[in-house]
Amino acid sequence: MIALPLRTTVIGSYPFPGWLEYCAQHLERFGPDDLEELQQDAVIAAVHDQLDAGLDVITDGEQCRLDFNLSFYGFIEGIDREPAPPRRFGPPAHDQRGKHKIIGPLSAPRGLGAVIEFERLSRIAAIALRGRTGILPTLKASIPGPYTLSGRMLPDGERYADRWAVAEALLPMVSWELVALVHAGCTEICVDEPSMSCYAHQEDPERFVELFNRTIEPIRGQCRLSTHLCFGNYKARAVGPRNYAPMFPAFLGLHVDEIHVEMASREFAELPIIAEIAKSKTAAVGVIDVKSYYIETPDDIADRVRRCLQFAPPEQLAFAPDCGLSQTARWAAKKKLKNMVDGVKKVRAELGSKTA
Numbered sequence: 001m002i003a004l005p006l007r008t009t010v011i012g013s014y015p016f017p018g019w020l021e022y023c024a025q026h027l028e029r030f031g032p033d034d035l036e037e038l039q040q041d042a043v044i045a046a047v048h049d050q051l052d053a054g055l056d057v058i059t060d061g062e063q064c065r066l067d068f069n070l071s072f073y074g075f076i077e078g079i080d081r082e083p084a085p086p087r088r089f090g091p092p093a094h095d096q097r098g099k100h101k102i103i104g105p106l107s108a109p110r111g112l113g114a115v116i117e118f119e120r121l122s123r124i125a126a127i128a129l130r131g132r133t134g135i136l137p138t139l140k141a142s143i144p145g146p147y148t149l150s151g152r153m154l155p156d157g158e159r160y161a162d163r164w165a166v167a168e169a170l171l172p173m174v175s176w177e178l179v180a181l182v183h184a185g186c187t188e189i190c191v192d193e194p195s196m197s198c199y200a201h202q203e204d205p206e207r208f209v210e211l212f213n214r215t216i217e218p219i220r221g222q223c224r225l226s227t228h229l230c231f232g233n234y235k236a237r238a239v240g241p242r243n244y245a246p247m248f249p250a251f252l253g254l255h256v257d258e259i260h261v262e263m264a265s266r267e268f269a270e271l272p273i274i275a276e277i278a279k280s281k282t283a284a285v286g287v288i289d290v291k292s293y294y295i296e297t298p299d300d301i302a303d304r305v306r307r308c309l310q311f312a313p314p315e316q317l318a319f320a321p322d323c324g325l326s327q328t329a330r331w332a333a334k335k336k337l338k339n340m341v342d343g344v345k346k347v348r349a350e351l352g353s354k355t356a
Helices: 018-024 032-053 070-075 114-128 146-152 163-183 194-199 205-219 273-277 298-309 330-355
Strands: 077-080 100-107 141-144 188-192 224-229 258-261 282-288 317-321
Touching: 018 032, 032 114, 032 330, 100 163, 114 141, 114 163, 141 146, 141 163, 146 163, 146 194, 146 205, 163 188, 163 205, 188 205, 194 205, 194 224, 205 224, 258 273, 258 317, 273 282, 282 298, 282 330, 298 317, 298 330, 317 330
Parallel strands: 141 188, 188 224, 224 258, 258 282, 282 317
Antiparallel strands: 077 100
């Protein structure tokens, strides 16, 4: 599958509208039909914002999830979900995300919910795109990989001795969901494994690659696959050393079409790594800092794109925010995405004039 040169994309999440933030804190007040309406309206808003920005690839903004992967635990049996985090006050940090106890064999007989989300996105996008001509945006689904998904589950020491054992138990559930997404017509999937990049400094990166590749093997070659490598973004806080060196060259062995790397918040340190990625895959470069409220201008973006072109050809490059936008205010996310697209288009036009 050949991607659009210098295409613009997103990782997965998008800010909740203010009303959805409020509703998510009072879900007990709503009936099932109310909740479905909430979800649909939120996805309509996210799709509208992304289309208005002019993105080449859009998602549902993960509007139907409580957070990046928190909602998936509601589909998993064998766990006792912690109702509240252990620390609620003080500066935000990752210890404000509680962990769930494993109390039995892990299973997901109803799937993980990503197929329902994609089908909702497909219906809403079909209406939003009605009457449009030319190249239409690609619809992308995102789902956490088993290692990242295992991060908020406490091994019980009996059935599951450690995090790796939990990840192995989750692997077939994620694989099944990926197969179901392809059968539902999804042509692009991001398998998110940010925990792998956060902990590559202390774990065997080859082991991460092997686990990842087994997870996606059932759909390899059946859709466009990507993965997102970042250093954590809960409340705009990183959780691991922000250094890609421990991951490479091992992560070049990931069986994906596209690898996304966080660059804007790191002032484009390690940018030459995209040259290695681009030899066999699309290098998707984070050119928007989702942890900063500086609004990058189109000229800022164009300069960043030109820097990337020093290391990789346009047909092997894509551009996105550094991470999902769920931790960024919606007003800022809208401006950042629009400026990102405008800046990339500016460089596309320059390249077109050179080849004309």
